[in-house]
Amino acid sequence: IKDKVVPNLVGVDIGCGMETIRLANREVNWARLDQLIKEKIPAGHDIRRKIHPYLQNIDLSKLRAREGGKNDARLKMDRAYRSLGTLGGGNHFIEGNRDEEGRLYIVVHSGSRHLGLQIAQYYQRQAQKEQPHSLRDLAYLEGRSMEDYCHDMQIMQHYAVLNRKAIIDVISQGMDLEVEEDFTTIHNYIDMENMILRKGAISAQEGELALIPFNMRDGSFICRGKGNPDWNYSAPHGAGRIMSRTQARKELSLKSLHEDMAGIYTTSVRTSTLDESPDAYKPMEEISGLIKDTVDVLHHLKPEYNFKA
Template identity: 65%
Template sequence: MRLRANTIPLLFLPTIWKVKQRHRFWTYAIRKIAPVKISKALAYLHGESFREYLHDMKLVQQYAVYNRKAIVDEIINRMGFEILDQFTTIHNYIDLESMILRKGAISARKGERVLIPINMRDGSLICIGKGNKNWNFSAPHGAGRLMSRTMARKTISLEEFEKTMEGIYTTTVSRATLDECALAYKPMDEIIGNIQDTVDIIDVIKPLYNFKASE
């Protein structure tokens, strides 16, 4: 039996609804408690609360996986393409096998294929992890910003944005997406030079068409 990808997330709706209800309950309960100032170093969960957090996190991560698959399935079906190979890369999560918290980072274990997005213009890097212990078996999840979103909107002109995207078809270069201009991110050459110890770069995906949703 082959489920259509756009129906897969629906299977998780009852569970997601329960998770939302649980979080809503605890949100109201916490609001009734007098606020207590706690140092960030001491702001952690333990016991049952910690286990419930990890449980909910796994549910959300799995939902995100199926959501991405649904998007891919829709594009593939409508464009008449065929999937020859695929893999997924996630960031901002907890690796439960190794108990590694990756914020702004991805797993890069030895032999693991990973995707490192750069920007709208330059595309993404396909890499193979080296399993470098000194890097905590990780790699950066992207190029990283040179400018905050607010600064990018104030600093970069629409004309500059349009110029960076010459040669790439897009319908979404506008003032609403100025904060995603390539000029707001660290240059690709800098990223490539800094990640040699943790991954081998095997390919660069250059965009032919780019769609960027605005907030």
């Protein structure tokens, strides 16, 4: 990115990504975790009744989309305050995994929730006003508008990180888990240090840890970046779909999804999650064969537990 930015390229779930923690615990009661998540971590469109304490770590009043004369941003701040520590729906998930050495992990995939959507929509409207002759989805910002967008983008990326960490906090405290290591992998954002926009891509700087998830059956890879400039210091954020959600619901069966998830504790296999079936995504083997130039695979995390809204 230089002197222009297209808000629509980042999209509406600003800062979406994964928080990965490795546990000192050798065993976790997955049924108990499932119950805790259903009781304490709102999913889908639900929000928290009480504000999570992590909200004090961010000042949303600094969002420039809220400043004078910009009422068309229509930000729902009370909803934003109560959305910190919520999962959302779609392909967002909470997963319990084990690596080849027997170590346990929790992975949380979520983003900036409804506030991120509103910020994205506001700046896309601004871009369309400023560039009325551009293609609608490729209208861009420049000058002060670009500065405002990048400023708010940083706040929303921080909000998304805090959202995932708040979910981890609820889980680790509720389950008495001891965290040995944690790292964050983001895939819808602007890397402000290097001015790289990544949509459906993750940073793979030299030595950087990253998580690449595949599907609810095959789990994820923990990787270490190689810092390859030919790959723009990046890697794929996941497997990517080979079926649209509509196609998956029409062509895939609940029976095959139950078979795919055999041996994995989940109460999330139902008609509403059929579009998240492993067969709707590219095969893990295809991705692993293509990423060797940009990352080294350190561990394969295999699911023992999965939750989707």
